[in-house]
Amino acid sequence: MASDEVSVVVIEDDPHISDLVAMYLRRDGFRVVQAGDAERGLAAIGRESPRLVIVDLGLPGELDGLDVCRQLAAATPPVPLLILSARDDEVDRILGLELGADDYVTKPFSARELVARVHAILRRTSTHAGGQAPPVVEFANVAVDTGRREARRDGEVVALATREFDLLAFLVENQGLALSRQQLLDGVWGPDWYGDERTVDVHVRQLRKKLGTDLPLATVWGVGYRLG
Ligand code: CA
Numbered sequence: 001m002a003s004d005e006v007s008v009v010v011i012e013d014d015p016h017i018s019d020l021v022a023m024y025l026r027r028d029g030f031r032v033v034q035a036g037d038a039e040r041g042l043a044a045i046g047r048e049s050p051r052l053v054i055v056d057l058g059l060p061g062e063l064d065g066l067d068v069c070r071q072l073a074a075a076t077p078p079v080p081l082l083i084l085s086a087r088d089d090e091v092d093r094i095l096g097l098e099l100g101a102d103d104y105v106t107k108p109f110s111a112r113e114l115v116a117r118v119h120a121i122l123r124r125t126s127t128h129a130g131g132q133a134p135p136v137v138e139f140a141n142v143a144v145d146t147g148r149r150e151a152r153r154d155g156e157v158v159a160l161a162t163r164e165f166d167l168l169a170f171l172v173e174n175q176g177l178a179l180s181r182q183q184l185l186d187g188v189w190g191p192d193w194y195g196d197e198r199t200v201d202v203h204v205r206q207l208r209k210k211l212g213t214d215l216p217l218a219t220v221w222g223v224g225y226r227l228g
């Protein structure tokens with residue numbers, strides 16, 4: 001696998017953290033571009049078209065990490081995003097926003113764990129890449145196109161974060177089945193992910209908010225969620 005082709009942009013103003021992350025990623029064969037603030041980071045993203053962006057929330061200058069998240073969330077197709085955060089409550093806030101990062105780590109973190117998560121995100125986002133075009137599945141005014149990785153509501157493309165789309169695609173694949181939060185975590189976030197089941201609820205809320213009540217995404221009491 002030509003993982004040396006895979007580029008990652010790291011936006012972090014603390015040079016020690018940035019260098020450490022870059023060193024571990026390079027050791028695994030990634031091409032790494034480091035940026036010390038959001039402006040340089042966004043410029044690097046424009047140049048590199050990276051497969052993944054790692055961004056610290058607290059950045060110097062006029063734009064912070066949240067601004068980077070917002071810009072990436074609006075991109076189509078969205079760029080997978082891993083957030084570095086100083087505090088857990090900061091992460092709660094991020095997940096509650098419509099930015100829907102793919103994953104996050106709270107400082108201090110182990111570089112090895114971070115790299116494991118990078119691999120997990122890339123595995124997850126690339127499994128949906130190739131292959132023949134799967135059908136578009138429609139629910140009332142909502143269409144889910146797993147080939148184009150797009151959800152449309154009334155014909156308009158709805159901006160979903162990578163992980164939100166992955167969750168939706170997994171629910172579509174398992175249409176009609178009641179899935180537990182743990183099954184959803186395993187299926188969408190993967191076994192390497194160390195988060196809790198609350199993450200599923202947050203993402204379900206986002207899907208409901210963005211796609212509306214015509215998406216038949218039901219809460220199954222005592223179990224989890226079921227689509228259709
Ligand atoms: Ca910082």
